[in-house]
Amino acid sequence: MTNQTVSHKPKGETPLLIDYFSARQEEMLAVIGELVSQETPSHDKPRLDAFAELLAARMRAAGAQVTIIPGGERGNHVRAVVATPQTDPNAQPALVLCHYDTVWAVGSLATHPFRVEEGKAYGPGIFDMQSSLVLAEYALRAVRDLRLELPRPVTVLMTSDEEIGSYSSRALIEEEARRSAYVLVMESPLPGGVLKTSRKGVGGWELNITGRAAHAGIEPEKGVSAIQELAHQVLKLHSLTDMEKGTTVNVGVVEGGTVSNVVAPHARALIDVRAWTQTEADRITGAIEGLQPVTPGATLEVHGGWNRPPLEAKVTRDLFHRAQAIGHKLGLDLQEGSTGGGSDGNITGALGVPTLDGLGVPGAGAHADHEHIEVDQIAGRAALLVALLLEL
Numbered sequence: 001m002t003n004q005t006v007s008h009k010p011k012g013e014t015p016l017l018i019d020y021f022s023a024r025q026e027e028m029l030a031v032i033g034e035l036v037s038q039e040t041p042s043h044d045k046p047r048l049d050a051f052a053e054l055l056a057a058r059m060r061a062a063g064a065q066v067t068i069i070p071g072g073e074r075g076n077h078v079r080a081v082v083a084t085p086q087t088d089p090n091a092q093p094a095l096v097l098c099h100y101d102t103v104w105a106v107g108s109l110a111t112h113p114f115r116v117e118e119g120k121a122y123g124p125g126i127f128d129m130q131s132s133l134v135l136a137e138y139a140l141r142a143v144r145d146l147r148l149e150l151p152r153p154v155t156v157l158m159t160s161d162e163e164i165g166s167y168s169s170r171a172l173i174e175e176e177a178r179r180s181a182y183v184l185v186m187e188s189p190l191p192g193g194v195l196k197t198s199r200k201g202v203g204g205w206e207l208n209i210t211g212r213a214a215h216a217g218i219e220p221e222k223g224v225s226a227i228q229e230l231a232h233q234v235l236k237l238h239s240l241t242d243m244e245k246g247t248t249v250n251v252g253v254v255e256g257g258t259v260s261n262v263v264a265p266h267a268r269a270l271i272d273v274r275a276w277t278q279t280e281a282d283r284i285t286g287a288i289e290g291l292q293p294v295t296p297g298a299t300l301e302v303h304g305g306w307n308r309p310p311l312e313a314k315v316t317r318d319l320f321h322r323a324q325a326i327g328h329k330l331g332l333d334l335q336e337g338s339t340g341g342g343s344d345g346n347i348t349g350a351l352g353v354p355t356l357d358g359l360g361v362p363g364a365g366a367h368a369d370h371e372h373i374e375v376d377q378i379a380g381r382a383a384l385l386v387a388l389l390l391e392l
């Protein structure tokens with residue numbers, strides 16, 4: 001990381017930040033409610049594009065220079081950039097990474113409306129991660145209202161397709177990350193608000209097997225069973241799992257054959273792969289791409305790869321320890337943990353850019369019926385984001 005000696009004046013402002021956001025917690029909750037009440041499933045381009053316009057307007061009103069970046073068949077992405085009078089224009093920017101798509105289908109609001117009960121705010125995507133969009137917006141508002149000085153320009157990316165693999169946003173994320181000093185990923189944290197300093201890499205392959213059809217009663221010897229071959233390959237694939245290392249290979253879907261009295265001419269398997277380290281990721285890649293048929297006459301074809309490489313602690317640890325010290329000044333006791341799920345932090349970490357993930361509002365139930373955030377944690381998490389942008 002460079003430019004750590006840039007002068008700024010964050011010290012002593014931390015209580016101010018807590019006061020600022022505590023006074024606005026209800027207002028922020030109301031905005032979270034507004035955002036959650038607009039459904040944004042990953043595949044619904046018209047709704048996503050409309051939501052991107054709304055976010056762009058909000059970020060402009062918060063003082064950012066905003067660009068809408070076409071998402072092709074996916075929703076458009078929003079890039080908001082902010083600097084303050086004394087920001088060193090040559091300093092590497094800080095990148096704040098959010099996604100605004102959710103896994104919730106249109107109509108989910110009817111059964112899961114935005115509501116607040118006993119200090120918890122519920123709604124589709126509220127934890128993953130519509131509330132984080134509001135943290136980012138209000139961080140910029142605080143910088144302006146409190147006349148804080150950012151040591152580096154801040155780029156906020158709000159992308160539209162994280163929940164379905166970030167195929168449309170990946171190049172943009174990589175481009176912004178490469179020129180940034182560090183990346184703050186606003187994904188939901190682990191239970192208790194614990195930050196995510198390592199994530200498993202996530203890969204997916206499809207295995208297609210071709211055999212030869214034959215009547216199972218009249219001339220079975222002329223057939224080559226793709227299903228028999230599939231059975232061999234499924235066992236081989238599952239044997240690649242190494243629980244001790246946390247590497248898993250899961251054949252989650254199989255299909256094949258035509259009818260019961262025909263030797264199956266084809267079969268197919270869908271494979272999910274997870275690994276903590278690049279070394280393990282490479283081992284699995286080699287094994288899958290090197291699969292050989294066991295049944296004479298059967299042929300195999302595999303295609304796929306790693307959608308998100310592992311986020312390894314070696315690119316996150318230093319940033320975490322610095323964040324922990326900054327959190328202390330706000331009265332926050334930040335801890336770190338790991339998860340088997342991937343995020344866009346895997347993409348930025350794989351580039352070697354220091355990445356801190358899980359900075360969203362504490363809560364629980366991502367993608368589940370009880371998805372919620374803890375209302376009294378909103379102010380602290382917003383203050384943390386601003387303090388990180390001032391001090392890192």
Ligand SMILES: [Zn+2]
Nearest residue numbers: 128129187188
């Ligand atoms: Zn997410």
